[in-house]
Amino acid sequence: MELLLLLLIIIPLLTAFLIPLIDIINKKARRILVLAASLAEFFTFLFLVINNWDNIADGTIFIIYKMGGWLPPLGIVLSLDMLSFYFSLLITISVMFLILYSIGYIGHHEGKYYVLIFLMWTAMQGVVLTGDIFNFYVFVELLLITSAALIGFRRNKKGTIASIKYMFYGVIGGLFIFIGIILLYSNLGTLNYAEISANFTTLPFNTQGIISILFLIGLFIKLGIFPFHFWVARAQSTAPSPISALLSGVVEKVYIYAFLRLFWVVFDFNYIQTTGLDKIIIFTAITSSIIGHILALQESDLKRMLAYSTIGHLGIIIAVLTVNTKLAIIAGLLHVLSHLLMKISLFTTAGYLLQFVPSHQIKDSRGVAQQNMFVFAGFIIAAAGMMGLPPMLGFFSKLYIVKSFLDNSYYLSALLTIAGSITALIYYARYIIYGFRKIKLNSPQEFRLILSVLYRERLVTNIALVFAVAVLITGLIYKNFFGPLESVANILYNPSIYIDFILGG
Amino acid sequence: MINHIVFIFIFLLGFYAILVKKSLIKMVIGLNIMEGAIFYWFIAITDRGGIIPIVQSTQVAFNLNDPIPQALILTGIVIGASTSAFLLTLIIELNKFTDSTNPDQLGGIIED
Numbered sequence: 235m236e237l238l239l240l241l242l243i244i245i246p247l248l249t250a251f252l253i254p255l256i257d258i259i260n261k262k263a264r265r266i267l268v269l270a271a272s273l274a275e276f277f278t279f280l281f282l283v284i285n286n287w288d289n290i291a292d293g294t295i296f297i298i299y300k301m302g303g304w305l306p307p308l309g310i311v312l313s314l315d316m317l318s319f320y321f322s323l324l325i326t327i328s329v330m331f332l333i334l335y336s337i338g339y340i341g342h343h344e345g346k347y348y349v350l351i352f353l354m355w356t357a358m359q360g361v362v363l364t365g366d367i368f369n370f371y372v373f374v375e376l377l378l379i380t381s382a383a384l385i386g387f388r389r390n391k392k393g394t395i396a397s398i399k400y401m402f403y404g405v406i407g408g409l410f411i412f413i414g415i416i417l418l419y420s421n422l423g424t425l426n427y428a429e430i431s432a433n434f435t436t437l438p439f440n441t442q443g444i445i446s447i448l449f450l451i452g453l454f455i456k457l458g459i460f461p462f463h464f465w466v467a468r469a470q471s472t473a474p475s476p477i478s479a480l481l482s483g484v485v486e487k488v489y490i491y492a493f494l495r496l497f498w499v500v501f502d503f504n505y506i507q508t509t510g511l512d513k514i515i516i517f518t519a520i521t522s523s524i525i526g527h528i529l530a531l532q533e534s535d536l537k538r539m540l541a542y543s544t545i546g547h548l549g550i551i552i553a554v555l556t557v558n559t560k561l562a563i564i565a566g567l568l569h570v571l572s573h574l575l576m577k578i579s580l581f582t583t584a585g586y587l588l589q590f591v592p593s594h595q596i597k598d599s600r601g602v603a604q605q606n607m608f609v610f611a612g613f614i615i616a617a618a619g620m621m622g623l624p625p626m627l628g629f630f631s632k633l634y635i636v637k638s639f640l641d642n643s644y645y646l647s648a649l650l651t652i653a654g655s656i657t658a659l660i661y662y663a664r665y666i667i668y669g670f671r672k673i674k675l676n677s678p679q680e681f682r683l684i685l686s687v688l689y690r691e692r693l694v695t696n697i698a699l700v701f702a703v704a705v706l707i708t709g710l711i712y713k714n715f716f717g718p719l720e721s722v723a724n725i726l727y728n729p730s731i732y733i734d735f736i737l738g739g
Numbered sequence: 740m741i742n743h744i745v746f747i748f749i750f751l752l753g754f755y756a757i758l759v760k761k762s763l764i765k766m767v768i769g770l771n772i773m774e775g776a777i778f779y780w781f782i783a784i785t786d787r788g789g790i791i792p793i794v795q796s797t798q799v800a801f802n803l804n805d806p807i808p809q810a811l812i813l814t815g816i817v818i819g820a821s822t823s824a825f826l827l828t829l830i831i832e833l834n835k836f837t838d839s840t841n842p843d844q845l846g847g848i849i850e851d
Contacts, residue, residue: 368811375818379825386829391836395845398763398829405770405822406757409777412815416781419807 236299238282239312242322242359245275250352257345265337268348272333275355279326282314293721295319296735298365306736307429311365313736317499317725320567320718321362321491324574328484329355335582335697336476338690347387354380354480358488365736367415367500368425370492374411374456378404381485385473396468403465407455414448417441428736431500431729442505449496450515457489459552460522463545467529470541471594475585478537482544483578487570490551498726503558515556520647523549527657535594539661540580543620546654547573554635557642563723565634568715572619572627575708579616579701583609586694587669596665603669609695610669612702617662619705622655627709742783749776763833763840767826774819778812 249271256264282297289295299312314322333351340347357380360373382404386397419425421441422433434442458466470478497503506512526545533539551573555566586609587602588594603610619628632655639648708715725731749772756769789802792809830840839845 368814372814372818375822379822382825382829386832389832391833394829394833394836398826398833401822401826401829402757402766402770405826406773408818409773412777415811416777416784419811420781420784423805425807 235285236297238278239297239299239314239363240301241278242275242282242326242363243312243356245271245278246352246355246359250349250356253345253349253352261345264345264348268333268337268352271352272330276326276330279322283323290316290319290718293718293724298736306365307424307426310369311426311736312363313365313732314363315725315732315735316718316722317491317494318362320722321487322359324487324571325355325358325362325484328574328578329358329480331697331700332476332480332484332578332582335479335694338693338697339476339585340474343387347384350380350384350387351477351480354384354485358484361488362491365427366425367418367427367430371408371411371415374492375408377485377488378408378456381477381481384477385469385481387474387477388472390472392468393472396465396472400465400469403455403462407452407462410448410452410455414445414452417445417448426736427495427500428733432733432737434500434502435505442502443509443511446497446501446506446511449501450511453489453493453496454518457486457493457548457552458545459549460518460525460545463522463526466545467533467538467541470544471535471537475537475581475588478541478585479578479581482541482581483574486544486548487574490548490555490570493552494555494726499729499732506556507558512556512558516553516644516647519549519553519556520650521549523547523553523654524650527654531657531661533661534596536584536588536596536599536665537581537594539596539665540577540584543658543661544577546658547577547620550632550635550651550654553647554638557638557644559638559642560720560723560727561634561641562638563726564716564719565631565638567719567722568627568712569631569635571708571715572631572705575701575705576616576619576626576628579612579698579705580620582694582698582701583613583616586691586698587613596668599665599668600671601669604672606695609698612699613669614666615702616705617666619709621659621662625709626705627712628705630709630712742780746776746780746783749773749779752776761841761843763830763842764827766842767823767830770826771819771823774815778815781808781812 249267252267253264256267283290286295286297293316295314295316297314300306301310301312304310336347336351354377357373357377361370361377364370364373378401382397382401385400386393415425418430421437422430424430455462470481473481497506506515523546526542526549530539530542530546533542547569551566551569554562554569586606587599590602590605591598615626619626622629622632632651636648636651639645639651753769753772753776756772757766760766760769785805785808787802787804789804791804792806794803833840837845
């Protein structure tokens, strides 16, 4: 049973190294291997869920895997509690669907692509499951290098520049985290999350502050929050569409997991609240959010517009989590889910629609609705979620975000969240109106693929529609998410449970 | 105290190279200087002036230096080497499209 945690990390890692070997033998077998491995990962997770269903339902799931049999404070542990379960679930399902989408979307240099995407999957599962802070750093750097390689995957000038830029920001962010880890180790003599958590408050007041600020700067650089948001638009717009979806939808959520795990469970959140650091975080994040929405409004390129909208939403999520009431945490976690579904849906549908237009410019997108009504409808559903229109999950998550801002008298934040939604309404409506504009076709053949990389059209459209339908359905059943998310919030509020499970078990 | 001052000086030197130098290669060197500063500092502040592990069983195992910083720095060096190798690969790749390695001519490192 404990071995399943290791398998979640090992299966993608092993597949990444098997793909080049399979390539030598038979190139046709590669896609079968990719499909089999992603299904194997999914069924491993499913097996884990079925076996622990009772514990998951009442929120007491806790699995620990001791690497090499070494006991926790000395050895490295992998652990799964409700918080890591929630994020691991999101990662497993969305990356599996995005790999299926890639099978239809990526038509060249496939071998390299799948090696990198599986390593990225390894890194994301590793960050979520690990219980050791240095291990966390190693997985974060693995995530950085593989995602940078995928950003520059098209091997053109724009992609290479975007990749270099992403690397510089990411490495510097990683160095800040590394300095924080060194300070933790030299003061506490341990790298285990639980032991750090048990002893963190014994540190001198200033040391606690320096460590918190170093980790905060590192994570904000990697998340692309306001003073460090310069890499986001380039990186997410030049990458292939499934990778844009992955970066914006999933990788950013992994860093949000790190933010939650480190600042609530491992470090002491009371420290941040007593020093007033939380006001600064909320201010920065909300500024970041409104800047992201304004930059998206003035953007004429579709994928860059979506990337700026990511900055806008991440700012809101970070701000509402920092408010730190139970409702605020639940609202933030709900928005993590809804933003993940909506952004993946937008990027996958856009990736399909952009095959039929001469450039990524919004004004060139005239008449894309004529080409494929279903996919365009998917885009509209996801965009409606982004604007915060009622039946979608985006509406309910934003409703609770605004409610938790108002309850704690952050009136300006609530106002700016609503203003951001209205801005989103304008910039998505602009694209949709262009899409509906009729253009006269000279011949039926004229609207064929302009960029002929898409060779399994049906697979791509179906996966894109799966995410759009998920946005709609999760909106209809949003009340069911409150129970599980409340038990996630309980983990955050009671670090002692985590400490007892790891050090006591 | 001297360790902290030297660390901050070298670290900021590397950061200065990234912010000011007009060549991507020099910026990568700046990153390496920053990493080097961190490794030096970590060794310096965890040094207790004892015997350096690995210790054989016949020796008396007292006043040992902590072996974990060595392991962590070794991992850090590997990560640093791979990031700079990857960055240099990207710069070589960029050379196919343009002769310049000046970040300002490539759209700037600050503007998006």
